[in-house]
Amino acid sequence: MSDLPIRDELRGVEPYGAPQLDVPVCLNVNENPFPPSERLVADAARAVADAVRGLNRYPDREATRLRERLAAYLEREAGVSLDAGQVWAANGSNEVMLQILQAFGGPGRTALSFAPTYSMYPEYARDTSTHWVAARRDDDFGIDEDVALKAVAEHRPTVTLIASPNNPTGTAVPLGLVSALHEASDGVVVVDEAYAEFRRDGVPSALSLLDTHPRLIVTRTMSKAFAFAGARLGYVAASREIIDVLRVVRLPYHLSAVTQAVAVVALEHAVELQGRVAQLRDERDALAAWLREQGFEVAESDANFVLFGRFADRHAVWQGLLDHGVLIRETGPDGWLRVSVGTPEETTAFKVALVDVVKEQR
Numbered sequence: 001m002s003d004l005p006i007r008d009e010l011r012g013v014e015p016y017g018a019p020q021l022d023v024p025v026c027l028n029v030n031e032n033p034f035p036p037s038e039r040l041v042a043d044a045a046r047a048v049a050d051a052v053r054g055l056n057r058y059p060d061r062e063a064t065r066l067r068e069r070l071a072a073y074l075e076r077e078a079g080v081s082l083d084a085g086q087v088w089a090a091n092g093s094n095e096v097m098l099q100i101l102q103a104f105g106g107p108g109r110t111a112l113s114f115a116p117t118y119s120m121y122p123e124y125a126r127d128t129s130t131h132w133v134a135a136r137r138d139d140d141f142g143i144d145e146d147v148a149l150k151a152v153a154e155h156r157p158t159v160t161l162i163a164s165p166n167n168p169t170g171t172a173v174p175l176g177l178v179s180a181l182h183e184a185s186d187g188v189v190v191v192d193e194a195y196a197e198f199r200r201d202g203v204p205s206a207l208s209l210l211d212t213h214p215r216l217i218v219t220r221t222m223s224k225a226f227a228f229a230g231a232r233l234g235y236v237a238a239s240r241e242i243i244d245v246l247r248v249v250r251l252p253y254h255l256s257a258v259t260q261a262v263a264v265v266a267l268e269h270a271v272e273l274q275g276r277v278a279q280l281r282d283e284r285d286a287l288a289a290w291l292r293e294q295g296f297e298v299a300e301s302d303a304n305f306v307l308f309g310r311f312a313d314r315h316a317v318w319q320g321l322l323d324h325g326v327l328i329r330e331t332g333p334d335g336w337l338r339v340s341v342g343t344p345e346e347t348t349a350f351k352v353a354l355v356d357v358v359k360e361q362r
């Protein structure tokens with residue numbers, strides 16, 4: 001093994017991923033806990049059968065029908081008018097993000113983000129040989145504009161990455177900050193809106209800036225609010241020029257005909273799939289309030305999870321919960337844990353287990 005000519009930065013590195021354990025209550029990867037309806041299952045099965053009839057042929061390389069439907073969805077969701085040429089799709093927003101780094105990062109270039117944030121970002125940078133810089137977020141996990149602008153001036157990033165709402169903290173950043181970063185840098189500014197549909201009322205989407213910010217890229221996913229994590233469909237909205245560059249670096253036929261067909265069906269059922277989003281937002285606010293009542297610190301969240309703490313030994317708490325059949329995520333700043341919002345039954349199981357575990361550890 002050690003004789004293999006592995007790149008130095010990959011030597012001894014473990015593959016990324018949260019533990020996939022067979023546990024009764026899984027609240028660790030921010031999935032939507034509600035499965036698709038039988039009606040959607042039937043429609044998707046029919047669409048898959050049709051797609052399979054044509055699998056002797058390569059899929060539509062441009063995923064045109066899907067991109068048209070995604071543009072129409074974004075128009076409904078955020079009130080922003082887009083056409084298919086301003087939208088791009090790939091296998092999860094993970095792949096979209098890698099394509100962005102392939103197109104705008106690379107050797108001798110820098111990607112900038114603000115920690116604590118999504119732990120995949122440094123991996124995209126590593127895999128594209130892009131220099132990685134993480135500036136600090138505030139104590140309340142917001143981004144201080146002076147700190148951000150100083151980091152841009154110092155590092156001259158070609159890619160600035162902002163998750164909003166941020167993972168693992170749940171923090172949304174104001175659009176004024178996105179605008180200031182765009183103005184201060186010559187690079188692309190990426191706002192990762194994987195959790196956008198869970199934002200609280202009055203919190204705008206960066207999609208509304210696309211018109212006036214030509215180097216802005218907004219990424220979205222069907223993995224969270226859409227309850228479609230298993231289908232692997234992420235997408236991006238940006239200028240036509242940016243989309244055309246992403247089309248240069250994508251692998252040919254990267255998005256299978258089956259994925260495209262299933263995603264189109266999901267978009268036809270968007271209202272149903274997202275019917276539970278409002279409920280999950282209410283559950284999130286209730287869970288945050290309950291955690292505060294128990295005396296925990298809780299980060300403000302516009303996502304479908306809550307970061308809470310602080311624990312002298314967070315691993316012991318995580319393990320204790322797992323011993324009670326509840327899997328959450330040991331991530332983020334030391335002393336904090338992240339729990340996804342589940343069904344009411346799952347949330348109750350989490351609360352009961354947490355009270356027990358904390359009592360046991362006193």
Ligand SMILES: *Cc1c(COP(=O)(O)O)cnc(C)c1O
Nearest residue numbers: 092093094118167194221223234
């Ligand atoms: C979950 C998540 C994604 C989505 O990844 P997919 O590849 O679309 O499943 C993207 N960004 C952040 C910050 C996330 O937490």
